[in-house]
Amino acid sequence: SVKKVHRIACIPGDGIGTEITEAAIQVLTTLQKTLGWFSSTIFGRLFMILKLALLLGTFEFDFTHLDWSSKAYLERGWYMPPDWADQLRKHDAIYFGAVGWPDVPDHISLWNLILPIRKVMSQYVNLRPTRILEGIASPMANVKREDLDWVIVRENSEGEYSGQGGTSHEDTPHAVATEISIFSQVGIERIMHFAFQTALSRPRKKLTMVTKSNAQRHGMVLWDKVFYTVAKEYPDVEIDKMLVDAMTVRMVLHPASLDTIVATNLHADILSDLAAALSGSIGIAPSSNLDPTRKNPSMFEPIHGSAPDIAGKGIANPVGAFWSAAEMVRWLGEEKAADTLMKAIENVTQAGVKTKDLGGSENTKGVTEAVCKEIEKVL
Ligand code: NAI
Numbered sequence: 001s002v003k004k005v006h007r008i009a010c011i012p013g014d015g016i017g018t019e020i021t022e023a024a025i026q027v028l029t030t031l032q033k034t035l036g037w038f039s040s041t042i043f044g045r046l047f048m049i050l051k052l053a054l055l056l057g058t059f060e061f062d063f064t065h066l067d068w069s070s071k072a073y074l075e076r077g078w079y080m081p082p083d084w085a086d087q088l089r090k091h092d093a094i095y096f097g098a099v100g101w102p103d104v105p106d107h108i109s110l111w112n113l114i115l116p117i118r119k120v121m122s123q124y125v126n127l128r129p130t131r132i133l134e135g136i137a138s139p140m141a142n143v144k145r146e147d148l149d150w151v152i153v154r155e156n157s158e159g160e161y162s163g164q165g166g167t168s169h170e171d172t173p174h175a176v177a178t179e180i181s182i183f184s185q186v187g188i189e190r191i192m193h194f195a196f197q198t199a200l201s202r203p204r205k206k207l208t209m210v211t212k213s214n215a216q217r218h219g220m221v222l223w224d225k226v227f228y229t230v231a232k233e234y235p236d237v238e239i240d241k242m243l244v245d246a247m248t249v250r251m252v253l254h255p256a257s258l259d260t261i262v263a264t265n266l267h268a269d270i271l272s273d274l275a276a277a278l279s280g281s282i283g284i285a286p287s288s289n290l291d292p293t294r295k296n297p298s299m300f301e302p303i304h305g306s307a308p309d310i311a312g313k314g315i316a317n318p319v320g321a322f323w324s325a326a327e328m329v330r331w332l333g334e335e336k337a338a339d340t341l342m343k344a345i346e347n348v349t350q351a352g353v354k355t356k357d358l359g360g361s362e363n364t365k366g367v368t369e370a371v372c373k374e375i376e377k378v379l
């Protein structure tokens with residue numbers, strides 16, 4: 001068939017997760033109407049007829065809404081049903097908002113929703129591009145748009161978030177807790193190959209590897225070792241190595257010296273929040289949780305959390321959610337739709353239609369409607 005149906009599982013989750021997911025669905029629906037099957041404009045219909053005549057593909061999104069959230073957990077006692085993995089595997093991709101709500105301890109909410117999905121769906125790559133979009137300024141006075149263009153490749157399946165450890169003598173003065181990091185040769189090799197291939201696909205072909213192998217002398221040393229071994233297979237990639245503490249300094253003082261960055265689960269989690277802030281706001285940064293083998297659906301979400309401090313006010317920045325949606329659409333093979341969405345986002349930021357975190361005065365709805373209008377114009 002010339003029409004491709006992309007089945008998307010939507011998990012809005014908690015707080016602003018629900019607000020930005022709704023905004024992302026609105027934008028994706030506009031994209032489908034404009035570029036996909038159900039074109040509403042005359043020009044869109046003509047474009048569709050032309051596409052059919054040339055036997056080019058058109059597409060449609062089929063959204064499934066999954067009510068897996070802290071609110072639901074508080075009412076019924078569970079986040080996901082027992083057959084959650086089978087349900088997700090019936091989809092081509094997962095779109096995720098955010099999880100976490102003050103009434104539930106954060107380690108309970110994370111370990112009942114997002115972390116099991118990342119692990120069981122073998123989404124061992126968490127890809128986090130950062131650049132300064134049109135019309136947005138870095139909070140650092142001397143950093144120009146062209147100075148900051150990075151991709152952070154975060155190991156997403158093991159490391160510091162392996163989930164191993166335990167507590168003895170809990171709730172006594174003698175409480176003892178362990179938190180065990182796990183680094184496997186296979187786990188490091190696969191993330192390194194992905195990172196080198198990412199670097200190779202970019203114009204500058206530079207890869208910076210981050211660890212803390214001076215103080216942590218086992219797992220991090222294995223990281224370093226595997227990195228240099230895998231590097232031999234990629235002679236065209238220019239490599240260097242940083243300790244994570246010094247890396248924060250380099251990101252702030254010499255952003256133009258960085259291109260692709262690979263780091264462990266915890267380190268990359270922290271560095272990517274810093275990267276987002278340096279590029280304007282945590283509200284614009286996207287992430288892709290990828291199973292590069294494509295045996296399981298990959299998951300797309302903005303990097304921010306549920307932001308209880310601004311939830312329900314309608315002021316969350318939806319740009320990170322839109323950029324994540326663009327990454328999803330690209331992963332699904334719709335290059336033109338992804339490019340159209342990115343162009344629409346940047347036309348809107350360039351025109352100064354921005355939320356408060358970016359120094360603007362618009363709300364979520366205003367930015368969403370502006371992006372939808374731009375999508376219709378771009379075509
Ligand atoms: P957060 O990212 O939710 O918020 C940090 C700060 O950034 C807040 O001041 C918030 O208002 C602001 N912010 C975040 N996203 C924004 C947006 N789109 N537009 C405008 N401002 C935005 O991180 P925080 O406060 O540490 O965590 C809140 C909850 O979210 C916790 O329960 C945490 O566990 C959870 N969380 C969930 C994540 C996920 O679902 N992947 C990721 C990070 C945190």
Ligand code: MG
Binds near residue numbers: 303
């Ligand atoms: Mg984070």
